Amino acid sequence: MEGIAQAQPNIALVKYWGKQRGGNNVPSTPSLSITLDALWTRTRVEFSGAHARDLVVINDKSDEAQRQRVARCLDNIRQSTGRDLYAMVESKNNFPTGAGLASSASGFSALVTAACAALDADLDRDQRSRLARMSSASAARSMLGGFVALDVTETDPAARALLDQRDWPLEVLVAVTSTNAKSVGSTQGMLQSAATSAFYAAWTDSAGDDFTAARRAVLRRDFQSLADVSEASCLKMHGVMLTTKPALVYWNGATVEIIHRVRALRSQGTPAFFTIDAGPQVKVVTEAAFVDNVRQAIEDIPGVVDIVPSALGAGARVVDEF
Numbered sequence: 120m121e122g123i124a125q126a127q128p129n130i131a132l133v134k135y136w137g138k139q140r141g142g143n144n145v146p147s148t149p150s151l152s153i154t155l156d157a158l159w160t161r162t163r164v165e166f167s168g169a170h171a172r173d174l175v176v177i178n179d180k181s182d183e184a185q186r187q188r189v190a191r192c193l194d195n196i197r198q199s200t201g202r203d204l205y206a207m208v209e210s211k212n213n214f215p216t217g218a219g220l221a222s223s224a225s226g227f228s229a230l231v232t233a234a235c236a237a238l239d240a241d242l243d244r245d246q247r248s249r250l251a252r253m254s255s256a257s258a259a260r261s262m263l264g265g266f267v268a269l270d271v272t273e274t275d276p277a278a279r280a281l282l283d284q285r286d287w288p289l290e291v292l293v294a295v296t297s298t299n300a301k302s303v304g305s306t307q308g309m310l311q312s313a314a315t316s317a318f319y320a321a322w323t324d325s326a327g328d329d330f331t332a333a334r335r336a337v338l339r340r341d342f343q344s345l346a347d348v349s350e351a352s353c354l355k356m357h358g359v360m361l362t363t364k365p366a367l368v369y370w371n372g373a374t375v376e377i378i379h380r381v382r383a384l385r386s387q388g389t390p391a392f393f394t395i396d397a398g399p400q401v402k403v404v405t406e407a408a409f410v411d412n413v414r415q416a417i418e419d420i421p422g423v424v425d426i427v428p429s430a431l432g433a434g435a436r437v438v439d440e441f
């Protein structure tokens with residue numbers, strides 16, 4: 120009873136930061152993302168009567184906190200499928216884990232996809248997206264490729280496809296400015312922001328308008344409008360983070376310098392915009408013809424340790440090889 124799956128991280132252009140009360144891991148705001156192609160998580164799940172508990176190895180290491188998080192996700196799958204076997208889980212990433220590169224998004228969507236394949240579970244993509252969301256809300260979005268929406272008007276939402284990656288083949292440059300794991304994880308950070316940031320209510324009140332504007336920009340393939348709303352949503356989320364007590368300062372000096380360079384590029388006519396999650400990496404979104412131009416503008420910034428180019432990619436899927 121083995122399943123192997125691959126999923127890729129997604130980058131939110133309209134962000135979510137904060138969860139609804141009720142314990143079902145539903146974001147307090149709608150979000151809109153793009154799924155990447157070049158970064159991936161591969162996960163193998165093997166259920167067997169021989170295991171006395173779930174065993175988890177991520178990037179060749181075992182960690183009890185991660186084991187428990189994976190086991191909780193498998194518990195939800197066992198509950199949905201009526202199966203009660205424990206599993207051996209092996210997972211690997213081709214990029215740094217827990218450093219603001221959305222490893223939980225690709226990780227949990229690969230885990231749910233591999234586990235459902237191993238159990239031959241009769242769960243459709245919406246059900247799998249919901250199961251992934253229970254463990255990491257952004258993982259719901261990595262179930263799908265291209266441009267993806269996670270609206271929160273339903274009580275148990277699943278991510279929905281907005282536009283296929285082939286219909287608007289944008290490119291992303293991931294500027295890595297640190298490979299250290301972040302000091303405050305997103306679940307903890309969101310709780311602190313909701314409880315202490317004076318900006319939190321304004322953030323949740325205005326997110327619906329950003330989501331609507333971004334959705335429209337994607338459907339019209341309107342780069343300038345998508346750039347405006349994406350940068351505004353990113354900076355608003357970081358405004359909430361910065362005003363959390365104690366403050367969540369995820370940026371470093373290189374992060375800020377990239378922001379300035381990208382804004383300067385756009386004012387000179389290059390289609391490019393930035394977005395930043397709960398970490399110091401900057402993702403620059405552009406069009407294929409401008410990838411070299413953008414790379415040249417940011418690669419000499421002190422502190423930029425790597426630039427990973429990526430097209431937009433597909434959703435989580437079963438694969439043959441681990």
Ligand code: PMV
Binds near residue numbers: 223255
């Ligand atoms: O779903 P989580 O716990 O991985 O949190 C994701 C939070 C952000 O990446 C900062 C924003 C987003 O919408 O992906």
